[in-house]
Amino acid sequence: MNTISVRRKWEPYLWLLPSVLLMTVFVIFPILIVFKLSFSEISKAGVVGRFIGLENFRAAIADRAFAGVMLNTLYWVVSVVGISTLIGFIVAMTLNTRFRGRKIARSIVIFPWATSLVIQASIWNYIINFEYGNLNNVLLNLGFLKDAINWRASYQIEFIWECGVGIFVTVPFVTFCVLAGLQSIDDAYYEAATVDGAGFWKKLTLVTLPLVRPSLTVSTVLNIIYVFNSFPIIYTITKGAPANRTDTMVTYLYMLAFYDQRKGPATALSVIGFVLLCVVAGLYMMISMRKDEI
Amino acid sequence: MKKVAALILAILITVSCIGFAAAEGDITLDVIICQYGNNTTNWFTGTGINGKSFVQLFEEANPGVKLNLEVVSWNDVYTEVSTRISNGNAPDILNIDTFADYATEGLLLPVKDYCPEALYNDFFPSFIAQSVIDDTVWAVPDLASARAMYYNTDIFTEVGIEVPTTWAELEDACLAIKDFYNGEVYPWGLDMTTDEGQAAFSYYAWNNNGGFVDDSGNWALNSDANVEAVKFAVGLYQNGYTNPRPATQTRYDLQDMFGAGKLAMVITTNQLPTYLKEKNYTVNFGTAALPHNEGAASGATGVMDRVMAFKDDAYPDQAARNEAIGKFLTFFYSPEMYTGWVSMEGFLPAVSSAVSFLVAADPSFEAWLSVLDSCKFYPTAKAEWIDVKQGVINVEQNALLGGDVKALLDELQAKVAK
Numbered sequence: 001m002n003t004i005s006v007r008r009k010w011e012p013y014l015w016l017l018p019s020v021l022l023m024t025v026f027v028i029f030p031i032l033i034v035f036k037l038s039f040s041e042i043s044k045a046g047v048v049g050r051f052i053g054l055e056n057f058r059a060a061i062a063d064r065a066f067a068g069v070m071l072n073t074l075y076w077v078v079s080v081v082g083i084s085t086l087i088g089f090i091v092a093m094t095l096n097t098r099f100r101g102r103k104i105a106r107s108i109v110i111f112p113w114a115t116s117l118v119i120q121a122s123i124w125n126y127i128i129n130f131e132y133g134n135l136n137n138v139l140l141n142l143g144f145l146k147d148a149i150n151w152r153a154s155y156q157i158e159f160i161w162e163c164g165v166g167i168f169v170t171v172p173f174v175t176f177c178v179l180a181g182l183q184s185i186d187d188a189y190y191e192a193a194t195v196d197g198a199g200f201w202k203k204l205t206l207v208t209l210p211l212v213r214p215s216l217t218v219s220t221v222l223n224i225i226y227v228f229n230s231f232p233i234i235y236t237i238t239k240g241a242p243a244n245r246t247d248t249m250v251t252y253l254y255m256l257a258f259y260d261q262r263k264g265p266a267t268a269l270s271v272i273g274f275v276l277l278c279v280v281a282g283l284y285m286m287i288s289m290r291k292d293e294i
Numbered sequence: 295m296k297k298v299a300a301l302i303l304a305i306l307i308t309v310s311c312i313g314f315a316a317a318e319g320d321i322t323l324d325v326i327i328c329q330y331g332n333n334t335t336n337w338f339t340g341t342g343i344n345g346k347s348f349v350q351l352f353e354e355a356n357p358g359v360k361l362n363l364e365v366v367s368w369n370d371v372y373t374e375v376s377t378r379i380s381n382g383n384a385p386d387i388l389n390i391d392t393f394a395d396y397a398t399e400g401l402l403l404p405v406k407d408y409c410p411e412a413l414y415n416d417f418f419p420s421f422i423a424q425s426v427i428d429d430t431v432w433a434v435p436d437l438a439s440a441r442a443m444y445y446n447t448d449i450f451t452e453v454g455i456e457v458p459t460t461w462a463e464l465e466d467a468c469l470a471i472k473d474f475y476n477g478e479v480y481p482w483g484l485d486m487t488t489d490e491g492q493a494a495f496s497y498y499a500w501n502n503n504g505g506f507v508d509d510s511g512n513w514a515l516n517s518d519a520n521v522e523a524v525k526f527a528v529g530l531y532q533n534g535y536t537n538p539r540p541a542t543q544t545r546y547d548l549q550d551m552f553g554a555g556k557l558a559m560v561i562t563t564n565q566l567p568t569y570l571k572e573k574n575y576t577v578n579f580g581t582a583a584l585p586h587n588e589g590a591a592s593g594a595t596g597v598m599d600r601v602m603a604f605k606d607d608a609y610p611d612q613a614a615r616n617e618a619i620g621k622f623l624t625f626f627y628s629p630e631m632y633t634g635w636v637s638m639e640g641f642l643p644a645v646s647s648a649v650s651f652l653v654a655a656d657p658s659f660e661a662w663l664s665v666l667d668s669c670k671f672y673p674t675a676k677a678e679w680i681d682v683k684q685g686v687i688n689v690e691q692n693a694l695l696g697g698d699v700k701a702l703l704d705e706l707q708a709k710v711a712k
Contacts, residue, residue: 044680045399048380243688261395
């Protein structure tokens, strides 16, 4: 083996080394520590004590808020990922057609994604505020309303608003993933389909969908992870109140760790969340890849 | 050329990791201060004291002691402190509200180890008594605030009602205001958020002869008086007398509504006038004692924060470290520094030497100081306090959703007394 081929063989690893090191220090190492902590006794002040097996997991699951929080998390992930994927797909199809001002429309779509989530959530907080919110003001001034409406009348409605904000900020990401996929489709496929007499729906289901599936898979898997771990929207709008009714797993475990000072159960919950995410994302990828092979 | 640049970069990174070691013989104290308001950071580390910072002035006056002082927001301070403790990197001096967990886990130094006697004797004895566990004082008070009821005088004149002193009068006043303004003005402010719902519990329980603990200091959360108190507070919400979302509208939201004339009455801290002035609100208001139940004594709520010193067994010269901590405290509580600090955010002092200075500058302080004398404080010296604090908030929020107050408080009591 000559020196050049040795270099070729090792060079990629050399270039990857910095990011591997960073990942190890800032991602893998902390994950391992959390796993270790989840089996340890942690005092309220934060002192890490002895190994206590599954006690933290038992305490976390036994908490009366746990079941409701898990259900909220399910609603949150399914509705935000599902609806934003649907809307994002439609927006991408629209932006992929030729029309005047398409570039401007594309940059407008990316705005919600380019703004920080805390700012987004705070602005929505103002918009739907009952006492001085913009939504009431606009509707009252336009004459659509006679009296101001309390847009946050119950926690169920507040949670729906939170899902709505989640969808609003997630749509651009889906749109641009799908748009990238759409642009890589050769026009010849559509021309051939037209010649064969296919209409809009046939082209959509038989040409477009199969060809953008890889981009959709990527955007969905990433979105499941992002949305599951999303913290700022719920924390800014309701902080999980009243009594954990609007908490998802991530906001709940934060409150558990840093408000209730119950760090043991909180680390156990984050381990449960991590495993859940791995399973869900893994399953989704396996299923969609198997379809690709057919 | 690129190789040279890479080498330089690598060296720079390594050097910056090592950090800058202090000059030999110097002691550097890690200090964490909570951010009380917009001026805190500037006062401690910026240019808030005649163009200089507290740190600068301290280091000039105390050669050999350096401060690594960080101002942290209340939202982050618990996270930061517990993370630092978990990593074996606790601060030397910490300013926060709670201390019991740190003390019972053996992380704190007793105050007598580092606090000079003259300074120790300057603290109000009733304040010092709030930081005692097992006959040892573990922290010193840094400042206090007292709660009072504020009411919008214009609204009261317009509706033609008297300021309520009892719960029955309060309900009548709420009804009158609600009817008069047809819902445009909320009669009563209620904050049962995770930020400060425990204060709401105290406002009602302490004004119904209830409270967190019984006469012998044991948890008594499910007493009949407490059940009645929480039911009364939640009843105000259910009758439509309060702001619409007590579980998510914080004290600051209420203060803003009060400033804007949308809220007729609110219980909040003695800093409200400072807050309203800073935000340019021009509402006319008066203060009164918190309304109490018929036949029960009126109880004021006081809130106190603390300064404490953590152990550092690895430090070679413990005596020098203790002395440095003492120097920090002595400098902080000196009238020149301390009166500026307390009055800047509108707080009440914790040392008697500051009183005459503060009253001279603002005669209205006198009234608050007498309120402070009769204040009750949270039982923060009990190790279960954090559970109780979060627990009563959870009870309140569940009660707002229609939960059974008695059952919720029974459950909390059983959990805490275990």
